[in-house]
Amino acid sequence: MKTDLSNQPQLVKESPFKSLIQNNIRNSSMIIALLFIMVLFQILTDGLLLRPLNITNLILQNSYILVLAIGMVLVIITGHIDLSVGSVAAFVGAISAILMVNYEVPMFLAVIISLVVGAIIGAWQGFWVAYVKIPAFIVTLAGMLLFRGLTMIVLEGKSIAPFPESFQKISSGFIPDIGGGSIHLLTIIIGAVLSLILIFTQIKGRRTEVNYQFEVQPLGIFIAKLIGMVALLNVFTYILATYEGIPNILIILAILIVLYTFVTNKTKAGRHVYAIGGNEKAAQLSGIKTKRMTFWVFVNMGVLSALSGLLFAARLNAATPKAGNLFELDAIAACFIGGASAYGGIGTVPGAIIGGLVMGIMNNGMSLLGLGVDWQQGIKGLVLLAAVAFDIYNKNKAS
Secondary structure (H helix, E strand, O other): OOOOOOOOOOOOOOOOHHHHHHHHHHHHHHHHHHHHHHHHHHHOOOOOOOOHHHHHHHHHHHHHHHHHHHHHHHHHHHOOOOHHHHHHHHHHHHHHHHHHOOOOOOOHHHHHHHHHHHHHHHHHHHHHHOOOOOOOOHHHHHHHHHHHHHEEEEEEEEOEEOOHHHHHHHHOOOOOEEEOOOOOHHHHHHHHHHHHHHHHHHHHHHHHHOOOOOOOOOOOHHHHHHHHHHHHHHHHHHHHHHOOOOOOHHHHHHHHHHHHHHHHHHHHHHHHHHHHHHOHHHHHHHHOOHHHHHHHHHHHHHHHHHHHHHHHHHHHHOOHHHHHHHHHHHHHHOOOOOOOOOOOOOHHHHHHHHHHHHHHHHHHHHHHOOOHHHHHHHHHHHHEEEHHHHHHHHHHHHO
């Protein structure tokens, strides 16, 4: 007896090419959003946004937030939050000013002491979160109040300035040139070298995926994507080369991004961080020392908060009681906009950097347009709400 299949529902097999395109758009949605915002403000500001001077200012103005975002994304991945980073940055900046300005401690030693102070603060908060099991929201809220108060006390309500010139150059200096022309030659050379490294690593990564029989992009899309990445990199370095070259702070940021991306993607510690955020009880049962790992995540956040405070103090050339105000909200927003999940277990360092750049370009673009701070805060709030709503929508859709 024959069965009539004409009226039976048929499974439509999705095209692998279409699926691949959709996955890449989904994974690169924030990059697309960043490019869209850049183009939008470039048009609205009549070309002011992407001028060499303004791009350099964007890097200098957002560096301390990006440093905080790198540490904050690890905290959020583990399922916690840190509200104290702005106050810690202000407190460490005050300590560094007292050391360098009042007591004339050598810059290198003062920086080391400041970073150690940040680590101790992180250990203090990590102890209460990891071992005493007080919610991180409460611990770091207490820390925000405590270290803001200590900043006022040690500064006696006054600003301390100026810092030594060598310290200022950390945040406002540029790498020296090897030529004397109008174009910063060393920056162009660095761009070319980075392009070669990028091409090599991308090709090597593709070959590894092919050898392990993973699904890879079609060769044409891979080549087009690689050409686009190299072109963007060289355009960026050329724009910097037409002004003063690569800022010192950009070198520090690049080192941090590469280091923390490697740690989160390629090391056992990174896998443990994601495991804790995904399911802490399951991670503990599988042998991961969840308390110790959470503790060290907060120690790391303390060190990066201290570094952010040093960068901000060097940029401002002063330690002030109001330093670090709302830094924590910008860092948290950068992580969520960059794809981190409010539930923990999801997030990347590059994503947090992209989220920070989205916030920074929006701030800069709206300032160039003459929008007031009230409008800027409102728009940033809506963007943050939309990012978290998008995360929840994706989570519900996946389940």
